[in-house]
Amino acid sequence: MARLRQLPLIDQEITHLANTPGFTRWLEQVTATGGCARPVHLTGHTTTVDAATGEILHHYDTRDEPGERLLVRCRNRRRTVCEPCSRLHAGDTYHLVRAGLTGGKTVPATVTTHPRLFVTLTAPGFGPVHHTTTDGTRCRPRRGARRCEHGRPLGCAHTHLPDDLAVGQPLCPDCYDYTGHVLWHAHAGELWSRFTRTLRRHLATTAGIPQTRFRAHARLSFAKVAEYQRRAAVHVHAVVRLDGPTGPDDRPPAWATTALLADAVRTAASRITVRTPYSPALGEHTLRWGTQLDVRPLDTGDLADDAVAAYIAKYVTKSTAETTTGTDHPIRTFDDIATTPATPHVRTLMHTCWRLGGLPELQPLRLRAWTHALGYRGHILTKSRAYSTTYRDLREVRAQYRGAPALSEQNRTLSRSAWRYVGAGHGPGAALIAESAAHELLLNQITAQEAFEGSGGFQ
Template sequence: MRQLSDTDRDALRLAQDPQFPRWLEQITATGGCAHPVHLTGSTTTRATATGEILHHYDTRTEPGERLLVRCRNRRATVCAPCSRLHAGDTFHLVRAGLTGGKTVPEEVREHPRLFVTLTAPSFGPVHHAIAGGKRCRPRRDAGECEHGQPLACTAVHATDDRLVGQPLCPGCYDYPGHVLWHAHAGQLWDRFTRATRRHLATAVGLPQSRFSEHARLSFAKVAEYQKRAAVHVHAVVRLDGPEGPETPPPPWATADLLTAAVRTVARSVAVRTPYSPAAGEHALRWGTELDARPLRAPADTDGPADDAVAAYIAKYVTKGAADTTAGTDHRLLTWEDITAVPASPHVQALMRTCWHLGGLPEYAQLRLRSWAHTLGYRGHILTKSRAYSTTYAALRAERADHERAGLQLPDTPEAVTEAHWRYLGSGHTPGAALIAAGIAEDIATNRDIARVEHGGWGA
């Protein structure tokens, strides 16, 4: 007879507990969260006028006297169920800025809108997987670099080849430039948006200082790590009236004008780093590969579809470090921690460069050692301008209101709520993790089926 594993015994223990049905309800309510937060405490709602208790909840009646709530981690490599929820919120956030809804008027679809991709510059030649069975870097009589490495590669790489994205010669690769570009990518984007506003004002004969009186530039952008471990930016850029999406843009605001401004500014904007004896001085710019495509209006047939763009951006928000091109999900505390990261030599070299430059006084403000796990990139994965659309907080509040409505709680407008909560821990026991994973898989399967049947995002 096969002996039960520790995980099976733990799952059996849970299933035999008299409170197992309620525990299962909690796990299902979290969507099968892989690392739920354990809370203990109570919530009491009283009528303001009389002090009468209208509703009371206490975890003392719960399994283990605790309540499990979602960890809300966006990374699929950390918690797939919560990352799917985050991806859904991102889809609705981006889509609202494209088609309206969630407090954004539907007329926003008529505003000039672009889907923009800005890339990182080259820091040295890397191996490529090229469609059509083409060779990586076929250069006749290319010779060798000063480190004795060949300057050509005649191999045909598959997309999952471990060499894809790796430098032809690590000794020639500009690792300091790569790390410093990551550290300044947020500043480069800020200069890009500011310069775009100035360019638009100049193009239509407006004083640059008065652009905001006539139009507003709104955006939502997501950062994506490419195979070479360099961040690219995908963004929706939109021209509104001066009060945001509620007001129509001026007559001169066209998709063609916005496209020309984006292309011109992307080629010219730069950030200059301070001089360092170890790394020199860098003028950091966007890469030469640039894409700016107008999004089609309701009556058009050309251009990317709104839902496809929203789904594309949502996908990259939840991308974790599964392929290790994004570094790792946890911060590195020592130099030795870098060796333990299951990443390619190229990614580990970027981490070591962060650690080395982070110890230099001229780069102290960049806090590169604190961001070595993300290869120096310090920005959020998704950022947006204030007037682009709704917020994550508003979407979560809307979902919470919907869930409360399903519970049919009494409507108590004149009431006060007292809450006392304490953190107990997080995570699952082995058996609980097994059961939660099964619940998460069932929920994901049912959601995918419903999404395909209703033509939802990602179908």
């Protein structure tokens, strides 16, 4: 409806753009960004010279561009912010994760013979919530009409479909442990760090080697993605791999089996605890992983490596807003929470973040700065150094494919640049053109992929 009301304005802007000198070049820039929904506008220049002779090899200045500016991708991973850039990010994530499973991108194919697991670690329960019941069963059947101390029913006789707004909402908000939920999010990164350290120690003890000598015998590699569940709690999907001491190109020791790694994961996940800083108002909380733990070996054929990589890539572009009806943008003031288009459950979590963030003893957690993420401060995707390639390497390969100078040539040149940020985004008419360009590029990619698969791939 909003776009319909803007149609006269959109038509005027498109007409103006089409009749502006340099429109063809502007459209080339839009296409070069992949139809980015919120491109960054830069002004400036760059000069490339021969490092030995000082000869100018190339000079570029935005004074020759339409509007004297250059459009570059925003590179935002969130679909709700920029779908074209999130699609590119998902593709890079797929190749990054897949390389660590099957080889490629500097990783040898022999990693398929190493112990590999797909692990899901969840948050603990902070109170009963409504959940999806696609099999026709009731949400939380209860005999009798028992109620909590606040007078709300302890059960739910409804059958919730996936799109039901009640899914993920607490049965009783007053009984729900919002403080524990926020503190768990704030310490989720520490929980993962302790999990990996304990995992290495348990592997060493089981193998009969000193814990301090584990790295001399084996190396633990992983890639993990954090996902918000409908109850607005983060859980972690991770690929865990055991290599020899030098990394993926080294065969793991004989004692390193998939069964041993799986047992170590279960043991480490059950033992990890983190104690929160003492607070006169809150006391101390002991945090741990939830009891729902899923450990799946990747050498049994039950899970395809490509499917695991695609699964992780799908979740890396999701945002808080898509799964919890929250926000992707930082909350600047307490009053901003009331106007955030979120569920009551998420707004209460935000209020709790803001309240706890004001306590002096919790200042290091920076809860107010991370109110929009419900206290979670970690990256959505992280990996160990030796797991596989990096996003930077993938971007460099893509740039070279599109005609950028090779690294050997770059090493013989020097670049002198001066750039300045002058804005971001599109007007309504330009946004519609960019959306059409992104759609056309997507169709071209799909057609090329179908043709590639129909030809049997590389011969």
